[in-house]
Amino acid sequence: MSAVLSLVRPDLRGFAGYKSARSEALQGDVWLNANESAWPNPADGQGRSRRYPDPQPPALRARLAQLYGVGPEQLLVGRGSDEAIDLLVRALCVPGQDAIVVTPPVFGMYAVCARLQGAPIIEVPLRESDAGLAADLDAIREAALGQGAKLVFLCSPSNPAGSAIPLDEVAALARALEGRALVVVDEAYGEFADGPSATTLLDDHANIAVLRTLSKAHALAAARIGVVIGDAELVAVLQRCQAPYPVPTPCADLALEALSDAALAQTRERVASVRSERSRLQAALERTPGVRRVYPSQGNYLLARFDDAEGAFRALLAAGVVVRDQRAAPQLGDALRITIGSPAQNDRVIAALDVREQAA
Structure with a gap:
């Protein structure tokens, strides 16, 4: 048994799963094996939705594999990163026994999926430093080894902190946890970051998995x-x-169109615009009275602390600008997360906060 397969729940290592009608490699021109309607719905002009889809659309899987520089057999397509997180927790964690490690403040779905699976949650908080809120890799390693973690979730760039984890630190953690735990690097915002993807570590570290999504840089959040x-x-x-x-x-069809060479070229231009606007908005916020700190970010958002976070939140709402209130998150009782919008949208953020300060 391989080292990575040994991390899977023993009762699922030989699990066959559900065999759907579309999983059978059969050929024919009259398909009567899935109890589908013989006619398309009147609202479905192209008739694309009458048949069940392929469980893993081959063309999409191949295109995504090409995009991320891996083999198709190394990649599973699903309902956003959320499904991937849930699958990892269910497949690896024996309820009540195998724990996960998370680094709050961080994306909440890791803990939600663990809770639903009955997997203990080990928290290793991000550390505040001059450079920002960063993951403590030494503490993560010790917690995972000492408390029986089967999964370690690293959000890089971190949501909402914006910090990225150097790949050499990810690799060192994977080596330390080899045969003990899977290191999952969530790169939902990877397109906006400076460094290479953790997919470059896969050839040397079987206990690393990487999450990617088309929801952010590729603007397909609703496609999941x-x-x-x-x-x-x-x-x-x-x-x-x-x-x-x-x-x-x-x-799947929309995603394939979005991954055409022409669409990818435009996506790269928009990512460059977001990165430029991120720098501009950060500089503007740092000059704004009442803004206590703006954290450097590798994502398409900025995390900022305010002297009066409630006042800032209300001023932005009054200007029609909705941002993410982070005050309920650990360590962030005075913070808001602001997504980088278009130049005009970012100007509205700056104007709303300036007006608030002038009125005060």
Whole structure:
């Protein structure tokens, strides 16, 4: 048994999963094996939704693999990164026994999925430093080894902190946890970051998995297309645990169009614009009275602390600008997270906060 397969729940290592009608490699021109309607719905002009979709659309899977520089067998397509997180927790964690490690303040779905699975949650908070809010890799390693963690979730760039984890630190953690835990690097905002992807570590570290999504840089949040990338044996197990037909045909078709060379070129231009606007908005916020600190960010957002976060939140709402209130999150009782918008939208943020200060 391979080291990565040994991390899977013992009762799921040989689990066959559900065999859907579309999982059978059969040929024919009259399809009567899935109890589908013989006619399209009147509202479905192109008739794309009458048939169940392929569980893993081959063209989309191949294009995503090409985009991320991996083999198709190393990649599983699903309903956004959320499904991938849930699959990893369910496939690896024995309820009440195998824990996960998270680094609050951080994306909440890791803990939600663990809670639903009955997996203990080990928290290793981000550390405040001159450079920002950063993951404590030494503490993460000790917690994972000492408390029986099966999964370690690293959000890089971190949401909401914006900090990224150097790949050499990710690799060192994977080496320390080899045979003990899977290191999951969530790169939902990877397109906006400076460094390379953790997918470059996969050849040397079978206990690393990477999450990517089309929701952010590729502007397909409603299509719900995300992937988990990792060792082919692990991906095969996750696919057997996945519910049937995870990718609707219209969503797969849209994603393929969004990954055309022309669309990717425009996406790269927009990512460059976001990175430029991120710097501009950060500088403007740092000059704004009442802004206590703006954290450097590798994502498409900025985390800022305010002397009066409630006043800032209300001033932005009054100007029609909705931002994410982070005050309920650990360590962030005075903070708001602001997504980088278009230049005009960012100007409205700056104007709303300046007006608030002038009125005060």
